[in-house]
Amino acid sequence: MKFFFLYSFLNFLGFSIYLQSCPTNEEKELQEVIKDIDSLLSENPTESNIIPDISVKMGSSNGKYINESNTHLLIFGGGYSPSGNQVSLESNVKYFYKIRERIGLKNAKAFTFFADGKDNARDLQFFDPSYSVPKINAVLAELFGKPQSIRYQYRSNQLNPNGASSLSSIDNWFKQRKKALYPETNLIYFTGHGGKGATKTPHDTTAYLWSNAKLKVSDFVKKLDQLPQRQSTILIMVQCYSGGFANILFKDGDPKKELSQHPRAGFFSTIQTRVAAGCTPDIRSENYKEYSTSFWEALSGVSRTGQIITQPDYDNDGETSLMEAHSYVIIKSNTIDIPIKTSDILLRKYFPDAFSAKKDNSKETNVFKKYLPKIFKKNEGNSSSENNFRLEELSRVTLLNWAGDEEKAVFLGLSKILKLNDEIPGIEIKSLQENLKKERQAIEKKKKSEVDQKNKFRDELRKKIQKLYPEISNPHHPVTTSLISSSKKEQILELVNQNQIWQKLTQQVKKIGEFENQRFMIEKKEVKIMRIRRCMENIVLTHALLENGSSKQKAYFKRLVDLECNVPQNQ
Numbered sequence: 001m002k003f004f005f006l007y008s009f010l011n012f013l014g015f016s017i018y019l020q021s022c023p024t025n026e027e028k029e030l031q032e033v034i035k036d037i038d039s040l041l042s043e044n045p046t047e048s049n050i051i052p053d054i055s056v057k058m059g060s061s062n063g064k065y066i067n068e069s070n071t072h073l074l075i076f077g078g079g080y081s082p083s084g085n086q087v088s089l090e091s092n093v094k095y096f097y098k099i100r101e102r103i104g105l106k107n108a109k110a111f112t113f114f115a116d117g118k119d120n121a122r123d124l125q126f127f128d129p130s131y132s133v134p135k136i137n138a139v140l141a142e143l144f145g146k147p148q149s150i151r152y153q154y155r156s157n158q159l160n161p162n163g164a165s166s167l168s169s170i171d172n173w174f175k176q177r178k179k180a181l182y183p184e185t186n187l188i189y190f191t192g193h194g195g196k197g198a199t200k201t202p203h204d205t206t207a208y209l210w211s212n213a214k215l216k217v218s219d220f221v222k223k224l225d226q227l228p229q230r231q232s233t234i235l236i237m238v239q240c241y242s243g244g245f246a247n248i249l250f251k252d253g254d255p256k257k258e259l260s261q262h263p264r265a266g267f268f269s270t271i272q273t274r275v276a277a278g279c280t281p282d283i284r285s286e287n288y289k290e291y292s293t294s295f296w297e298a299l300s301g302v303s304r305t306g307q308i309i310t311q312p313d314y315d316n317d318g319e320t321s322l323m324e325a326h327s328y329v330i331i332k333s334n335t336i337d338i339p340i341k342t343s344d345i346l347l348r349k350y351f352p353d354a355f356s357a358k359k360d361n362s363k364e365t366n367v368f369k370k371y372l373p374k375i376f377k378k379n380e381g382n383s384s385s386e387n388n389f390r391l392e393e394l395s396r397v398t399l400l401n402w403a404g405d406e407e408k409a410v411f412l413g414l415s416k417i418l419k420l421n422d423e424i425p426g427i428e429i430k431s432l433q434e435n436l437k438k439e440r441q442a443i444e445k446k447k448k449s450e451v452d453q454k455n456k457f458r459d460e461l462r463k464k465i466q467k468l469y470p471e472i473s474n475p476h477h478p479v480t481t482s483l484i485s486s487s488k489k490e491q492i493l494e495l496v497n498q499n500q501i502w503q504k505l506t507q508q509v510k511k512i513g514e515f516e517n518q519r520f521m522i523e524k525k526e527v528k529i530m531r532i533r534r535c536m537e538n539i540v541l542t543h544a545l546l547e548n549g550s551s552k553q554k555a556y557f558k559r560l561v562d563l564e565c566n567v568p569q570n571q
Contacts, residue, residue: 065569066234070184071108074173076165077192077239078115078123080208082154084193085115086281087126088288090157091304092191092238095293099300104568105187111173115157115210117164122154123210127281136489139496140480142505143462144473152281165192165210170223178226185566186233191292193279194239197272203255205244205272207237217244217253224248224262232563234322235266238291244272246345249560255349259556265563267295267326270337277335294333298325299568315405321565327406330531331413336523338530343560347541350553354544355537396425399536402543407535414532418525426536433529440522447515454508461496461505468495 075093079085093114100106116123133141133151141150163169177186195206195214207215224233237245244253248264251257269276269291278290286305297303299320301311311320312328323341330339348354396415400408415425422428465472468491471479483489496502545557 066104066185066187066566067569068105068108070182071105072177072184072186073105073108073110074113074170074186074188075110075191076113076170076188076209077190077207078157078165078210079125080193080210080212082121082123082125083149084208084279085124085157086279087124087283088278088280088290089191090114090124090159091285091288092278092290092292093159095304096189096296098304099296099302102300102302103296108187112159112161113163113165113169113173114159114161115165117161117166117169117210119164120156122156124155124157125152125281126155126283127152128283134484136484136493139493139502140472140475140484143458143465143496145475167209167213167215170209170215174223174226177231178228180228180231183230184232186227186231188233188235188237189292190235190237190239190242191278192239194237194241194244194276196241197244201254203244203247203272204253205241207239207242207245217247220245221248221251221253221260224264225260227262229262232263233265234563234566235264235268236292236295237266238269238276238278240270240275241272242268242276243270243274243340243345246272246340246342249342249346249349255345259346259349263559263563265342265560267322267339267341267564269339271340274338275336277333277337289333289335291329291333291335291337291339294329295325298328312409314409319567319569321567323406323561323564324409326564327410330410330535331417334524336527338527338534340534341564343557343564344534344538346557346560347538347545350545350549350557351541354541393424394426394536394540396423399425399539403539404542407539407542410535411532411539414528414535418528418532420532425532429529429533433526436522436526436529440519440526443515443519443522447512447519450508450511450515454505454512457501457505457508461501464495464498465492 075096077093078089093112100108100110131151131153137150138147141147190207193208195208196202197204197206197217201218204217206217207220209215227233233248235245235248246266246268247253247255248266249255249259251260269278276291278288278293280287282288288304293304297309298312299322301309301320303309312324313320314324314327326339326341329337333339399411403411414420418429418432420428420432469479469483471477472483474480483492545553549557
């Protein structure tokens with residue numbers, strides 16, 4: 001058995017996980033998948049050479065609760081400016097407050113900092129599909145400006161927050177929290193925009209605050225460090241590059257440094273190198289597809305549109321933990337996101353080279369010495385080359401036997417969505433990924449052709465109009481403004497309609513949209529592939545930790561997982 005484990009684990013060590021991703025939508029099929037997961041979880045696969053389940057199971061709720069009486073909520077976000085403060089961000093905060101009682105946090109002490117705060121200025125951008133834009137404005141925006149933003153409107157946010165989303169507001173909140181005398185829990189929810197880390201510090205990503213202020217991971221950790229160790233902190237962050245904030249586990253937020261002793265955990269919409277889904281000015285809430293939408297509905301049992309949701313309970317303990325809500329998001333959400341949690345990051349801290357394609361196993365590195373058994377001697381015909389140990393050789397049965405309840409649910413759920421049936425899923429996944437990539441590239445090529453044709457029509461119309469009115473490229477020029485408001489606009493509309501060029505241009509725009517939708521559908525599956533591969537990694541790494549990790553590593557990991565498995569509950 002031990003031989004098999006080491007063989008399978010080393011197969012994983014040599015595999016590179018480099019993939020790309022993107023968005024999508026399949027609601028009915030997904031609902032069927034979610035309904036089937038419970039029955040799939042009841043399967044008990046067996047295989048003669050599989051290591052039996054270990055006595056200590058990681059990843060299941062074990063009796064810890066987030067009690068509203070000693071929980072403090074910090075909700076902050078919104079945009080960095082009115083043009084970046086979409087109505088969906090406001091709606092996210094409204095939704096949280098709507099379901100707050102259902103998740104057992106009605107009476108928790110809450111502070112909300114959003115955009116410009118209580119200022120009456122129009123800080124929020126929205127799009128109303130019923131809003132009619134005069135044709136002349138739409139034409140000129142398509143030819144000389146930004147056709148999409150011409151339909152955006154602005155108003156003041158309706159949250160009546162405690163203050164603006166600013167560094168000073170956050171600092172004041174932390175000043176109060178560090179005075180706490182008793183063990184308490186901080187639940188921090190950020191819904192806004194984020195930025196990449198620098199080339200040399202990709203982990204140090206950014207959350208944007210109002211007036212283009214920046215809150216970096218490294219700066220945020222300094223604020224968290226002010227809190228006494230008797231306080232636990234749990235983050236839910238849904239901005240682009242949010243995964244960088246999972247590094248709150250480390251001193252200065254740097255994964256190269258030692259682990260912090262403060263109890264911290266978090267759930268993030270995507271990895272530190274990718275943008276996230278969710279920000280839209282569209283007022284129709286049924287179109288809001290982002291991490292926290294699925295996360296809160298899993299915990300509350302009701303969607304933001306009022307639909308009753310079957311809550312996930314993958315360990316069958318009658319409750320929905322934070323980790324189960326996170327797993328539900330990974331399975332259900334049709335977005336560009338690759339959601340992660342803090343324990344994912346910790347596992348990769350302990351095994352930094354586990355999935356590196358560049359690692360040379362021919363050298364007796366520390367990893368080689370630690371995991372290669374004595375029977376693998378260089379002169380016995382058993383090669384240690386990474387090419388002989390691939391992910392494709394790890395069986396479905398092995399993964400299911402090693403997996404905890406939540407990871408098992410993710411693996412089974414995504415396998416069903418992706419229609420994976422092979423006993424060795426890695427082979428099927430790789431083949432599917434390659435086929436999808438080819439299909440996406442073919443569609444992108446067709447789309448580019450249509451874009452080129454659209455641009456030809458656009459340039460032709462531009463020349464015709466500029467020949468009569470050279471000033472029109474400047475939207476603020478008096479001639480331009482007079483054209484829009486005077487009878488001369490009819491002359492322009494007549495000009496663009498000659499030879500049906502405007503009609504042809506709009507047809508091209510429609511074709512481009514259709515190809516973009518097709519690309520989007522394909523990339524949805526590509527994202528699912530990235531999610532299931534990460535799930536498989538987590539399964540292998542957790543098993544490796546439990547089999548070979550030090551007692552100190554196991555203890556830290558267990559404390560973190562326990563925190564992630566907390567259950568909000570009325571007390």
